[in-house]
Amino acid sequence: MEEEVIIQPESLTNILRVQWDTLLVYLARPAVQRQVIVIAVVIMLVWLVPTLIRRWQSRRVAPASNDGTQPASSRWITMFRPLIAPIIGLIISQVAIWIFEQRGNPNGLLDNSLYIFWLWLIYRALSIVIKARFGDVSKPYLRWVLTPIFIYLVLSEVLDSIFGLSILGEIVIVGGVLSVTLNQFFTAIVVLYIFIILSKITNDVLTTNLPRWVPADPGVYNTVITLSRYTLIAFGIVASLAALGVNLSSLALVAGGLSVGIGLGLQDIIVNFVSGLVLLFEQSLRPGDVVDVDGKLGIVENLSIRATTIRDRNNVEVIIPNGKFTTTQVRTFTGEDTEVRVLIPFGVAYDSAPDVVRELAKETARRHNLVQQQPPPVVRFRGFGNSSLDFDLGIWINQPQLQREIASDLYFMLFKAFGNAGITIPFPQRDLNLGKGWENMLPQLEVDE
Amino acid sequence: MFNYSNLLQVQRIRFWKLGLLILFILGSTGCALISDSQESLNGRIILWHSWSDNEAALLTRIVRQFEDVNPGLKVIITSLTEDELLERYQNAVTDGLGPDLMIGSSEWIQVLVEGGDIRPLEESEIRSTNFPSVTIDTVKFEDQVYGLPLFLFPDALYYNTKVSNELPETLDELLDQAEKGNNVAFVPRFQASHWGLQAFGEGLYDLDGKFTLDESGFNEWLSWIDEAKNQSGVILNVDEKSLVELFANGAVGYLVGDPGLLPVISSMMDQEDFEVTLLPSGPNGDAGPLMPIETGFFNPASSDKQAENAVALARYLFSSQQSITFMRELDKVPANPTVQVDPRIYTNVVGFSEQAKSAVALPNDLIRQEYYQIGDQAYSNVLSGFMTPEEAVCRFGRQVIDLQGYEEEDVSLPVDCLTNEVQEDS
Numbered sequence: 001m002e003e004e005v006i007i008q009p010e011s012l013t014n015i016l017r018v019q020w021d022t023l024l025v026y027l028a029r030p031a032v033q034r035q036v037i038v039i040a041v042v043i044m045l046v047w048l049v050p051t052l053i054r055r056w057q058s059r060r061v062a063p064a065s066n067d068g069t070q071p072a073s074s075r076w077i078t079m080f081r082p083l084i085a086p087i088i089g090l091i092i093s094q095v096a097i098w099i100f101e102q103r104g105n106p107n108g109l110l111d112n113s114l115y116i117f118w119l120w121l122i123y124r125a126l127s128i129v130i131k132a133r134f135g136d137v138s139k140p141y142l143r144w145v146l147t148p149i150f151i152y153l154v155l156s157e158v159l160d161s162i163f164g165l166s167i168l169g170e171i172v173i174v175g176g177v178l179s180v181t182l183n184q185f186f187t188a189i190v191v192l193y194i195f196i197i198l199s200k201i202t203n204d205v206l207t208t209n210l211p212r213w214v215p216a217d218p219g220v221y222n223t224v225i226t227l228s229r230y231t232l233i234a235f236g237i238v239a240s241l242a243a244l245g246v247n248l249s250s251l252a253l254v255a256g257g258l259s260v261g262i263g264l265g266l267q268d269i270i271v272n273f274v275s276g277l278v279l280l281f282e283q284s285l286r287p288g289d290v291v292d293v294d295g296k297l298g299i300v301e302n303l304s305i306r307a308t309t310i311r312d313r314n315n316v317e318v319i320i321p322n323g324k325f326t327t328t329q330v331r332t333f334t335g336e337d338t339e340v341r342v343l344i345p346f347g348v349a350y351d352s353a354p355d356v357v358r359e360l361a362k363e364t365a366r367r368h369n370l371v372q373q374q375p376p377p378v379v380r381f382r383g384f385g386n387s388s389l390d391f392d393l394g395i396w397i398n399q400p401q402l403q404r405e406i407a408s409d410l411y412f413m414l415f416k417a418f419g420n421a422g423i424t425i426p427f428p429q430r431d432l433n434l435g436k437g438w439e440n441m442l443p444q445l446e447v448d449e
Numbered sequence: 450m451f452n453y454s455n456l457l458q459v460q461r462i463r464f465w466k467l468g469l470l471i472l473f474i475l476g477s478t479g480c481a482l483i484s485d486s487q488e489s490l491n492g493r494i495i496l497w498h499s500w501s502d503n504e505a506a507l508l509t510r511i512v513r514q515f516e517d518v519n520p521g522l523k524v525i526i527t528s529l530t531e532d533e534l535l536e537r538y539q540n541a542v543t544d545g546l547g548p549d550l551m552i553g554s555s556e557w558i559q560v561l562v563e564g565g566d567i568r569p570l571e572e573s574e575i576r577s578t579n580f581p582s583v584t585i586d587t588v589k590f591e592d593q594v595y596g597l598p599l600f601l602f603p604d605a606l607y608y609n610t611k612v613s614n615e616l617p618e619t620l621d622e623l624l625d626q627a628e629k630g631n632n633v634a635f636v637p638r639f640q641a642s643h644w645g646l647q648a649f650g651e652g653l654y655d656l657d658g659k660f661t662l663d664e665s666g667f668n669e670w671l672s673w674i675d676e677a678k679n680q681s682g683v684i685l686n687v688d689e690k691s692l693v694e695l696f697a698n699g700a701v702g703y704l705v706g707d708p709g710l711l712p713v714i715s716s717m718m719d720q721e722d723f724e725v726t727l728l729p730s731g732p733n734g735d736a737g738p739l740m741p742i743e744t745g746f747f748n749p750a751s752s753d754k755q756a757e758n759a760v761a762l763a764r765y766l767f768s769s770q771q772s773i774t775f776m777r778e779l780d781k782v783p784a785n786p787t788v789q790v791d792p793r794i795y796t797n798v799v800g801f802s803e804q805a806k807s808a809v810a811l812p813n814d815l816i817r818q819e820y821y822q823i824g825d826q827a828y829s830n831v832l833s834g835f836m837t838p839e840e841a842v843c844r845f846g847r848q849v850i851d852l853q854g855y856e857e858e859d860v861s862l863p864v865d866c867l868t869n870e871v872q873e874d875s
Contacts, residue, residue, distance in 0.1 A: 025549070028492070106750055
């Protein structure tokens with residue numbers, strides 16, 4: 001009976017083993033060994049020569065002047081030093097290829113290394129130009145965009161020449177109903193990455209330019225920026241699932257079925273997410289708002305889709321889930337406008353003239369530069385206390401986050417002003433009235449002592 | 450202040466890392482060398498092919514049997530599409546990579562040899578004297594054999610056993626059959642219809658390899674086709690797929706085709722409803738179809754050990770036992786001359802196998818694709834009435850001379866053809 005041959009998707013371990021075996025087959029060939037050795041030598045020289053140049057430069061080039069600036073020649077060498085390594089790689093590889101061609105030896109791997117050195121040179125040259133043009137601002141873009149492109153191109157070249165991208169790409173890494181090849185997986189990652197980078201770039205561009213393009217409230221900018229970011233990421237996820245070969249309409253059905261379970265399991269996250277959307281659309285909270293949540297005062301730093309970051313008086317960032325803002329009472333000092341009234345209670349001795357006290361307190365308040373002149377400060381006589389005449393100084397300020405600091409300043413100023421005017425600030429006093437016969441108790445007290 | 454010693458320390462660490470990486474690469478190379486230097490059949494080799502799923506499954510099974518026989522040997526099999534196999538192979542060999550053994554068409558020999566992408570075989574490796582001359586000529590280039598022939602692909606005549614009662618042995622009988630309603634179909638193009646040249650003449654090249662048109666039979670063959678096209682029951686169409694469909698549904702009784710059509714036809718009609726026989730002969734004798742051969746090619750970049758292993762594997766695939774397995778399960782026509790094709794068992798294969806005996810090998814130094822295009826033009830010029838067969842053959846001859854750069858002493862054109870050339874020039 002004939003043996004039945006069934007071709008099954010290979011496991012990842014098998015695939016890796018096959019690729020490893022393939023590599024060993026290649027390395028056993030003299031034609032490959034010669035090229036590998038030459039490439040190894042080229043890599044060594046590419047590392048060694050720039051290092052020697054750097055050492056030479058550090059010894060020979062004129063030292064920096066007292067103000068820390070380097071001479072022009074040294075600056076140029078420093079700027080273009082990153083190009084030395086790829087240029088050396090290019091030159092040596094080209095010479096090696098020429099020698100191999102003369103001898104009739106296969107030199108495709110050296111050709112590939114030449115291509116990689118070209119890529120490296122272009123990458124470094126572009127980095128230099130972009131950094132020179134845009135400065136340090138460009139560093140994240142180089143890291144997010146240029147470097148991944150460079151790595152992608154190099155990896156593609158290496159993998160294609162050794163194993164063949166078309167062969168690697170067809171390897172099935174996930175079997176079953178949702179069969180995913182390495183090619184699909186990689187494409188999905190790249191698509192998602194592109195959308196994430198796009199969202200970051202959009203975020204930066206809008207943050208920088210939106211206030212110039214459209215005059216509006218900062219909260220609106222934040223809403224637009226946040227929504228555009230999450231929309232792009234959502235599109236990225238959908239596109240990446242499509243790249244994986246997921247049927248989006250069936251995914252919608254599955255998502256519908258799972259929504260109940262997700263709703264229960266991830267209840268808090270979903271509440272916070274929806275609250276975030278409500279806050280963004282309702283504009284009831286914006287970055288810069290001064291709010292009081294559970295008795296804690298702080299400035300809203302950032303509104304994201306799940307949580308809001310608030311910086312408190314101690315410069316501590318507090319991350320509060322958005323659900324808190326929609327389910328509990330939140331005091332905001334910057335809703336319609338930023339002006340708030342602050343009451344500063346104080347008391348003076350009973351022998352003080354209330355009119356004089358009132359004028360002096362109002363005058364003191366007016367002298368503080370953070371106290372609004374309009375509406376003017378007011379002083380209210382609150383009543384007769386146990387040991388003092390009690391007043392409230394009412395002032396208006398437009399920086400509510402500084403109310404405690406301003407109150408403190410005013411207490412200092414009032415203390416000084418009252419002292420200069422001879423008005424005393426009493427402390428609690430208690431009069432003790434003794435009835436008749438207290439004199440008879442003295443001997444007893446002495447015996448006790 | 451900049452600490453120079455720290456920089457040096459970092460660089461030293463980088464240096465060691467780089468050194469370790471290079472040592473690893475060289476070490477791997479060394480390991481591969483050690484495993485490669487032993488004498489028995491062991492090590493690893495790579496096999497590339499473009500066979501379809503069923504074929505690939507059988508090939509894998511047979512290769513695994515070969516591994517069982519040689520426990521120290523491992524064969525890495527890679528399947529590629531037919532379109533990319535040649536291109537990928539050429540690119541890989543340029544790098545020193547690629548398979549040690551590739552199964553491909555003998556028609557690639559010219560490009561592969563000129564690119565230095567395949568190595569010639571020694572007589573001890575192939576034992577070429579065992580093969581029929583046409584087989585060995587098909588894999589030869591300038592007196593060197595460049596591959597081990599594995600399976601033959603000559604055209605032959607498929608016929609519907611329900612439609613046809615008597616098999617036509619000559620071209621006249623074939624036309625009689627067509628007239629009786631047993632329709633005849635073939636593709637009127639150079640490669641697919643080359644078989645008729647030999648039936649009328651000596652072929653395009655004489656025994657010395659001289660390009661000769663005056664006795665080739667090309668003129669007569671084109672005349673025959675030109676007349677046959679007007680006869681009822683003869684269907685000439687360049688769309689081979691539609692001809693196969695006509696054959697499968699019984700509208701055509703006779704179809705000229707190669708063994709590559711067998712799986713398609715088998716999937717469309719019952720095995721007992723069709724068979725394969727010899728193409729009809731002509732006034733000059735048997736039909737002479739071209740015969741591409743599935744050939745084992747060997748990578749010149751392979752190490753000696755890998756080359757030895759690859760030849761051993763190719764010979765295992767070529768062996769009588771495995772040739773019979775391929776014939777039994779895939780209807781492959783064995784190139785191994787020692788294999789006896791029993792007509793009672795292999796009713797389809799035997800037709801191709803017999804036809805292979807009168808097949809024709811064109812020289813492998815032809816610039817094949819362009820050559821075939823020029824040949825195709827000759828057929829279409831005649832069938833469209835644009836040229837007479839004589840004119841088409843003359844034009845074909847002159848174009849081939851230009852294409853191949855033949856010297857005068859390498860060519861023999863009909864006298865009329867030379868006269869026409871003078872007239873055209875003037």
